Amino acid sequence: MLMAHPLIDIHSHADRPSVGWRILSLDISAVVDGQYLQSEIVEPNRHVSIGIHPWFIARQPLEQSWQVLETLCIDPQVLAIGECGLDRCIDTPLTTQSEVFSRQIELSERIEKPLIIHCVRAFDELLALRKAFKPTQPWIVHGFTGKPALAQQLINHGCYLSFGKALLKPDSPACQTLPTIPLDRLFLETDAAADISIAQIYTAAAKILGFDIGVLSAELHRNFTRVFLHD
Numbered sequence: 001m002l003m004a005h006p007l008i009d010i011h012s013h014a015d016r017p018s019v020g021w022r023i024l025s026l027d028i029s030a031v032v033d034g035q036y037l038q039s040e041i042v043e044p045n046r047h048v049s050i051g052i053h054p055w056f057i058a059r060q061p062l063e064q065s066w067q068v069l070e071t072l073c074i075d076p077q078v079l080a081i082g083e084c085g086l087d088r089c090i091d092t093p094l095t096t097q098s099e100v101f102s103r104q105i106e107l108s109e110r111i112e113k114p115l116i117i118h119c120v121r122a123f124d125e126l127l128a129l130r131k132a133f134k135p136t137q138p139w140i141v142h143g144f145t146g147k148p149a150l151a152q153q154l155i156n157h158g159c160y161l162s163f164g165k166a167l168l169k170p171d172s173p174a175c176q177t178l179p180t181i182p183l184d185r186l187f188l189e190t191d192a193a194a195d196i197s198i199a200q201i202y203t204a205a206a207k208i209l210g211f212d213i214g215v216l217s218a219e220l221h222r223n224f225t226r227v228f229l230h231d
């Protein structure tokens with residue numbers, strides 16, 4: 001008999017009550033612009049990831065971002081650094097993004113917490129950084145919607161992949177890719193979709209994989225404790 005495991009949303013931007021466990025993703029700019037007080041970010045029952053998103057690098061002076069990030073990231077409620085990463089579809093030059101991301105890679109290694117990664121059309125650059133840094137901390141590529149070949153490449157390089165609302169669209173490549181992912185490298189998330197619950201994502205994933213949702217939640221719980229709780 002399987003024990004019931006909580007549904008785990010490893011990447012959410014919605015700060016609302018949830019049925020299972022969740023890592024709330026906060027950008028440094030939310031602190032700097034006063035949306036959150038620095039003292040409010042880390043609450044006993046809230047797990048967060050915190051980082052400098054490539055979209056928001058220029059929202060405040062970089063050194064201010066670093067000060068806030070380095071202060072907050074050591075709190076035990078902060079389970080990961082991110083989201084951070086590379087995005088070819090924005091105006092900020094990739095070289096600038098790469099510098100800011102590299103510094104977060106170093107931080108993740110220094111404080112021994114995993115990285116939650118945003119990557120849009122910059123996977124070659126991402127893998128080049130992985131080869132250069134040879135990180136010991138897990139890298140989780142979030143919001144993965146790519147094809148099986150790209151997934152395989154990332155898996156071969158040791159990455160974890162997290163899938164979200166793309167699984168609700170049967171014609172998305174994510175639905176073909178999901179069954180090709182080793183279960184010990186898989187996570188699920190709601191990301192910015194405020195109207196979608198993590199239960200819907202688990203239901204869709206379980207259906208695609210042909211598993212019982214209890215089997216899937218047990219596997220992902222194991223991944224969560226290993227990657228984020230160092231168990």
Ligand SMILES: [Zn+2]
Nearest residue numbers: 025083191192
């Ligand atoms: Zn996100």
